[in-house]
Amino acid sequence: MIQLEGVAKRYQAGGQVVEALAEYTGTVEDGEFVVVTGRSGAGKSTFLSLIGGLIRPDSGRVLIDGQDIWQLSDAERSLMRCRTTGFVFQFASLIPTLTVAENVMLPTAFLPAGEAPPKQRALELLEQVGLAGYGDRMPWQLSGGQQKRVAVARALLNRPRILLADEPTADLDEQTEQELMALFQSLNRDGMTIVMVTHSAELASLGSRHLILSGGRVQSAP
Numbered sequence: 001m002i003q004l005e006g007v008a009k010r011y012q013a014g015g016q017v018v019e020a021l022a023e024y025t026g027t028v029e030d031g032e033f034v035v036v037t038g039r040s041g042a043g044k045s046t047f048l049s050l051i052g053g054l055i056r057p058d059s060g061r062v063l064i065d066g067q068d069i070w071q072l073s074d075a076e077r078s079l080m081r082c083r084t085t086g087f088v089f090q091f092a093s094l095i096p097t098l099t100v101a102e103n104v105m106l107p108t109a110f111l112p113a114g115e116a117p118p119k120q121r122a123l124e125l126l127e128q129v130g131l132a133g134y135g136d137r138m139p140w141q142l143s144g145g146q147q148k149r150v151a152v153a154r155a156l157l158n159r160p161r162i163l164l165a166d167e168p169t170a171d172l173d174e175q176t177e178q179e180l181m182a183l184f185q186s187l188n189r190d191g192m193t194i195v196m197v198t199h200s201a202e203l204a205s206l207g208s209r210h211l212i213l214s215g216g217r218v219q220s221a222p
Contacts, residue, residue: 036198
């Protein structure tokens with residue numbers, strides 16, 4: 001489903017070139033749950049953003065279902081992302097002036113009108129993440145863990161085939177972390193492809209494959 005062919009990304013920092021990813025070639029098969037670990041600053045978020053087409057590689061190709069996503073126009077690439085990929089970012093990034101349900105519905109803004117799911121879909125997802133009855137609340141009325149659950153519901157709104165999660169358990173208490181990981185495993189069992197990056201080596205065992213990112217290089221865990 002996901003193919004990276006010689007993908008590399010470099011940044012300028014303090015007058016030096018930092019190699020965030022060094023010509024990586026690899027695949028994520030349909031239905032896999034890949035967990036990527038590494039220290040802070042190892043390039044995990046860059047790796048995820050390259051897969052999701054949020055940043056352009058300096059070299060190499062990123063293919064989704066055989067399509068080189070950087071051969072598409074900006075509009076085509078955005079529509080492909082919206083139809084196929086859900087993103088859970090490290091921070092919930094909810095819009096404070098919108099209700100919880102309206103925040104979950106945000107991805108519909110990028111779909112043609114005929115493809116937009118109804119509001120009932122958002123309410124069902126809120127129930128799925130343990131927030132039934134919270135649709136009319138405002139983000140400031142939620143705890144950090146509850147806001148993260150809203151972000152997960154938002155990522156699932158358009159029924160994506162791929163879920164990309166960047167440190168989804170950061171700042172969560174142990175019980176909420178366990179509940180969120182149980183949800184991810186359930187989604188994966190139902191066929192969703194998941195790529196999750198985390199600093200927690202303890203979570204690596206939850207996936208079907210564990211990759212380690214260090215010094216811009218990706219290696220399979222022993």
